[in-house]
Amino acid sequence: MASKFVYMDYNATTPLRPEVKDLMKDALDVYANASSMHESGRRARAEIEKARAQVASLIDASNPQTVFFTSGGSESNNTVFMTMYHLAKKGTRKKIITTAIEHPCVLNSAKYLQDEGFPVVFLPVDADGRIDMERYRKELGPDVLLVSVMAANNEIGTVEDIAEIARLAKENGALVHTDATQAVGKIPVSVKAWNVDYLTMSCHKIYGPKGIGALYIRQGAPIEPLIRGGHQEAGVRAGTYNNLGIIGFGKAAELAKAELDEYREHVGALRNRLRDKIKASIPHVRINGHPEFVLPNTLNVSFPGAEGESILLYLDLAGIQVSTGSACASGSLDPSHVLLATGLGPELAHGSIRFSLGKYTTEEEVDYVAAQLPPIIERLRKMSTVSAEDALTQH
Numbered sequence: 234m235a236s237k238f239v240y241m242d243y244n245a246t247t248p249l250r251p252e253v254k255d256l257m258k259d260a261l262d263v264y265a266n267a268s269s270m271h272e273s274g275r276r277a278r279a280e281i282e283k284a285r286a287q288v289a290s291l292i293d294a295s296n297p298q299t300v301f302f303t304s305g306g307s308e309s310n311n312t313v314f315m316t317m318y319h320l321a322k323k324g325t326r327k328k329i330i331t332t333a334i335e336h337p338c339v340l341n342s343a344k345y346l347q348d349e350g351f352p353v354v355f356l357p358v359d360a361d362g363r364i365d366m367e368r369y370r371k372e373l374g375p376d377v378l379l380v381s382v383m384a385a386n387n388e389i390g391t392v393e394d395i396a397e398i399a400r401l402a403k404e405n406g407a408l409v410h411t412d413a414t415q416a417v418g419k420i421p422v423s424v425k426a427w428n429v430d431y432l433t434m435s436c437h438k439i440y441g442p443k444g445i446g447a448l449y450i451r452q453g454a455p456i457e458p459l460i461r462g463g464h465q466e467a468g469v470r471a472g473t474y475n476n477l478g479i480i481g482f483g484k485a486a487e488l489a490k491a492e493l494d495e496y497r498e499h500v501g502a503l504r505n506r507l508r509d510k511i512k513a514s515i516p517h518v519r520i521n522g523h524p525e526f527v528l529p530n531t532l533n534v535s536f537p538g539a540e541g542e543s544i545l546l547y548l549d550l551a552g553i554q555v556s557t558g559s560a561c562a563s564g565s566l567d568p569s570h571v572l573l574a575t576g577l578g579p580e581l582a583h584g585s586i587r588f589s590l591g592k593y594t595t596e597e598e599v600d601y602v603a604a605q606l607p608p609i610i611e612r613l614r615k616m617s618t619v620s621a622e623d624a625l626t627q628h
């Protein structure tokens with residue numbers, strides 16, 4: 234093991250923050266079934282309702298009863314898409330509009346509907362990862378059932394204009410969903426300002442526990458349970474309440490809201506420092522993602538002529554944890570669908586690294602990463618048959 238340990242993979246998941254951990258230790262004793270009518274059941278229920286209000290507040294929902302707890306972002310997204318499946322089967326609106334850069338849990342849910350015979354459009358994005366609004370306007374019409382666009386991208390951090398996307402969808406009578414898993418706790422999120430019908434969030438991205446998330450459902454918006462059973466969550470999501478996860482989520486949400494401005498300033502300054510140092514010390518790099526509409530903590534960089542997995546492993550040896558844009562699927566290294574959608578060629582997409590910073594990132598850590606990188610890239614480029622300059626211009 235390297236003596237240094239620098240975690241820069243906060244978009245993958247975050248550590249449990251001490252305040253949440255402490256509260257959860259006490260919450261381990263909140264064992265009663267929150268649906269039970271006796272006193273300990275009622276006490277557990279009160280804790281859950283407190284957490285619901287805390288989560289609602291984080292997304293600017295005035296009615297906490299519009300927040301439904303799930304097992305995470307994947308389940309929330311699947312719930313929305315399976316609801317659409319049922320609606321599309323019965324109604325005249327059958328078309329789904331989503332984007333080419335969604336998280337696999339949205340992409341694969343949308344593909345499922347497509348395989349079932351419903352029309353699905355995967356909107357292209359521009360070189361910065363923002364959706365093609367002209368194409369979007371053209372796709373809208375009386376047949377559109379749902380528009381689902383992620384609020385912020387997990388790989389490149391690009392932030393979409395959800396308020397405008399929702400406004401146009403509503404003009405056409407379509408329902409609107411946004412996967413805000415990466416946006417919540419990083420940028421202001423408001424279901425009121427955005428005017429969406431559904432919004433997905435996940436607790437483990439905001440320094441809370443894994444296996445807990447939520448789906449905001451506007452009052453009156455149609456919903457079909459994915460998990461049927463008891464009457465928990467107003468019949469929207471059956472299963473005995475995850476007291477521990479929900480209580481942890483509530484606290485994490487409360488703190489994320491209180492610290493949002495401070496967080497943005499902190500990670501934004503460090504992200505810019507890392508970006509500037511990389512640009513100054515390594516030739517022929519490409520910064521991916523939108524220069525302005527981007528998460529404050531995310532820096533995705535292509536190092537042409539160096540292979541992403543090799544960079545990752547060398548950084549790992551130096552104690553630095555990052556992600557590549559590639560998904561290692563069934564033994565083959567597929568380039569990131571997000572980077573390919575922004576127009577990057579496979580060569581550049583393969584040589585990309587995501588640095589995602591967080592509330593515990595320090596200036597010293599940034600400087601350490603910035604110092605470790607140049608010799609690693611130089612070494613890998615020397616071994617490469619492709620020149621960095623050529624790879625950059627080929628894109």
Ligand SMILES: Cc1ncc(COP(=O)(O)O)c(C=O)c1O
Pocket residue numbers: 244245304305306307308336338383385386387412414415435436437444445446
């Ligand atoms: C944009 C986005 N959506 C959904 C998910 C899935 O969330 P969960 O891990 O809670 O299922 C993730 C997690 O990586 C994500 O980044």
